[in-house]
Amino acid sequence: MKTGILASTDRRNAWPTGSEAHSQISWVQNSQEAAHFDIFIDLNFDAHPECMRDYAGNTNTIFLLSAVNHTPEAAFFHAGIPYGGEKIFGINAIPGFLERSTLEISDPFGKIDEVVDLLNALPFTTLEWVKSRVGMVTPRIVFMIINEAYYTMQEGTAAAPDIDTAMKLGTAYPHGPFEWKNKCGIANVYRTLEAMYEDTKEERYKICPALKTEYLTSGFR
Numbered sequence: 332m333k334t335g336i337l338a339s340t341d342r343r344n345a346w347p348t349g350s351e352a353h354s355q356i357s358w359v360q361n362s363q364e365a366a367h368f369d370i371f372i373d374l375n376f377d378a379h380p381e382c383m384r385d386y387a388g389n390t391n392t393i394f395l396l397s398a399v400n401h402t403p404e405a406a407f408f409h410a411g412i413p414y415g416g417e418k419i420f421g422i423n424a425i426p427g428f429l430e431r432s433t434l435e436i437s438d439p440f441g442k443i444d445e446v447v448d449l450l451n452a453l454p455f456t457t458l459e460w461v462k463s464r465v466g467m468v469t470p471r472i473v474f475m476i477i478n479e480a481y482y483t484m485q486e487g488t489a490a491a492p493d494i495d496t497a498m499k500l501g502t503a504y505p506h507g508p509f510e511w512k513n514k515c516g517i518a519n520v521y522r523t524l525e526a527m528y529e530d531t532k533e534e535r536y537k538i539c540p541a542l543k544t545e546y547l548t549s550g551f552r
Contacts, residue, residue: 332449335359335368341516342374342397345429347454365392370449373397374424377522380406386419387412393446395436395453397424399470400526402463404439418442420450423467425523427514432456439463465530466523473511474520474527480508481539521546 333355336346348356357368362382365371366389376382376396383406386394396403398421407414419442423435434455443450443460450458461468480494489497495507512520521542528536 332370332452333357333368334370334372335364336372336374337362337364338372338374339378341426342424342429345426346372346374346424347429362386365389365394368392370395372422376406377401377424381410383407383410383412386417388415388417390416390418392418393449394419395422396420397422398437398463399423399425399467399523400465402437402439402465404463414440416440418446421463421467423470425470425515425519427511427516427519428469433459435459435461435467435469437461437463437467466527470515470523471527473508473515474523475535477508477512477520478524478536478539478542481542481545485539485541517542517546517549518551 335357336343337359338346343358362373362379362385365386370393371386372395373382374397376398377400380401383403387407387410394417396419403419403421404414417440419440421437421439428435432455434453434457436450436458438460466474476498480491480498483489483494484491491509495509498504498507506514521538524536524538524542527533528538
């Protein structure tokens with residue numbers, strides 16, 4: 332099984348390797364190489380949903396697209412391309428979540444029955460199937476908590492280290508909200524919250540000014 336992966340440096344470093352099933356991994360430079368592989372994993376898709384133009388019409392390759400901020404079906408729609416039976420799945424490929432043994436994955440076009448055996452060969456213990464929605468599930472919850480933590484810090488109620496400690500002691504979470512932010516990257520947190528607010532208009536996803544300021548002064552890391 333030939334697997335091609337398109338990824339920025341941080342996501343490439345976060346992707347688990349070493350699986351026997353993935354011994355034929357190739358790291359590629361652009362989305363136009365997708366047709367050469369049995370599985371093509373685009374970990375940059377959230378930043379470049381226009382790449383759907385390169386994937387449309389290819390019904391031989393299985394596509395796993397980082398689809399937290401842009402769902403695959405929305406990418407088809409905005410590109411003006413009709414869906415044509417492509418085997419396309421969305422995954423949560425944000426650094427900080429890829430290190431888990433569970434991969435969050437969506438099946439927007441109902442193609443799982445055709446490829447389930449190949450997907451089970453991915454280097455994850457569990458595939459967690461979720462609905463195809465902006466934010467998926469885990470980022471939606473964790474990033475909302477991060478946003479609330481920034482409001483708490485902004486109001487002067489507590490400092491970031493104290494909020495992290497309180498969250499871990501009070502909820503048994505593995506990381507506090509600011510630790511999660513560091514693992515995922517401020518740019519990923521900001522852009523996902525922005526996408527969720529645009530999608531839902533729910534106040535709980537409205538970005539805290541302190542978080543926005545950090546993002547704008549961070550160099551977009």
